[in-house]
Amino acid sequence: MTINAGRHFVTIDESAAGERLDRALAAALPALTRSRVKALIEGRRVALAGGQTIEEPSRKVKTGERFEVDIPEPEPAEPVPQALALDILYEDGDLLVLNKPAGMVVHPAPGNPDSTLVNALLAHCGNSLSGIGGVRRPGIVHRLDKDTSGVMVVAKNDRTHVALSKLFAAHDLTRIYQALVWGAPKADRGRVEAAIGRHPVDRKRMAVRKSSGRNAITDYWIEKRFGPPLHPIASLVGARLGTGRTHQVRVHLAHLGCPVVGDPVYGRKSRNAKAPAALVDFARQALHAAVLEFRHPTTGEEMRFATELPQDFSKLVQSLNSVK
Template sequence: MQAPPDEPLDEVDEIAAEEGALRVDIITTPEDEGLRLDRALARHLPELSRTRLQALISEGRLAREGEPVTNGSAKITAGTHFTLDLPPPEAAEPVAQDIPLVIVYEDDHLIVVDKPAGLVVHPAPGNADGTLVNALLHHCGASLSGIGGVRRPGIVHRLDKDTSGLLVVAKNDRAHKRLAAQFADHGRTGPLERAYVAFVWGTPELPSGTVDVALARHSTSREKIAVRREGRFAITHWSRLAAFEDEQGRPIAAMVECQLETGRTHQIRVHMAHIGHALIGDALYGSGQRTRATRLGPQTRAMVEGFGRQALHAARLGFEHPATGEFLRFESALPPDLEALEQALASGH
């Protein structure tokens, strides 16, 4: 948005005048009341990290009611109008790498992949390359979206390294913006479907249920997420698909489907552990339930104790196509390691 030639550009307009820049309008809601500014913005712009937002604020790219803002820790009130000028897309730092991809669907706007367990989604400290982004850069070339200068081209949502399954990636900025809006909306105003299959310790007594507790970063462990009253709201709907018994016929484990109403970091893993049904193989949140494996038969016990990841698979993904509006729905069968786990638990040997 550039001012007419006969009007001088102020600091905010100079930023907005950058070629390819994008101005975003945000009006805070009652849910934002009393939050730090950077936290509130992160709620409205989930595709941008708080670190990225703080950097944009320090660069003078944020205005409140037309006045520049530089303090990201300021508390805000509902009904305040902010404008954020996002810089032009930056070239992705990751290099293209010829890494095999399982492509479920692809067109000019997006690509849906079936991610294997063990593949990191985007480069980060400790995983500089060999990621899904590196593979996508090789497959898609320069078409990948880099909206907002975020160096995670095309990534709309993420899966943990050791979670397998379906993931959609945008191939241009328009598709990225529209897909990100769907995921940020959590399906409230349009169809969005995210269903996971998980193998958990214990058998839920009820056939289905909902976990509705807020999540935030753990107070002492930066790698963990915890249930915290002051955290971001998070809702998981679960249903029992199968129950497994030990050799004495006692309930020992279950296969459940988890449907996300929100998409917080580690949401399913933390929510299921919170109700006493941590995921099998989850070393971060399920260590307290490992003793249950001692009740399994020797073959099943050996498989469970040697299972190298959380038993979680993104099995179903549905969303509106960002260009056509058509609802797309994809399904992914259990990968071989989870199939083998299911068979072992069912046999009880």
């Protein structure tokens, strides 16, 4: 028995009241095993219809509750090594640090079955690559969106994968981004502390949530304004992550009223008639992971990696210097 990808709705009747959520959903959707349902819940793909995301498989259900189950498309076959160019900043027997280009997907997924960073890493590292991240995500400790460029660290063995994962989970490292945003934040620098969770309607988006979501902290500062001082058309902003939620920088900057230029999900086209065409038509989100600092899990050495803005991003920023 199979079940199609997409949204499925389950309403709890009296016979299931008081059951664990994973058990109740598995009974209502017999094509899914209980372990599969549990993975969907923990993967934030189950929510009260029109409401908050549920992350606890053991949650007791009530009569009349209606749940939305978002079943993803089947994952592609196991990735194969592909000899793709990598901009490697540092490498030793435990880890590898690289500068990911915009346009490269980190790991295979529906719509992007190959030519990903994972395919390139499999070719570069061979059998040494850590498998803890899963068959389709070997060595991957964190990721950047397809159209975000910048610094990433990859584990080359299981011990390093565990150690780096702990650093990311504890936020015991430094990650700094640069973003070109529409307008400018009201303050030259500040902190956004606003929980992020799945959008209540569009499950593919994240959103600032007042009554649900996970704590998220971003410190930001304005590096440069472009256009009239009081009403800039755009500004270059630095952002340091205090947490690491999905789409955090993009969501928090949009929450400030300054979405990232070119962001197809959280952005917008400028209504400012003075906005140059290069800014309006920028073909991707102008977001770059500029700095990554962490303690090497084996040597204990403090590592710091910083990268310049990629050419298309840098060229756009330079073109804005003449905007009045």
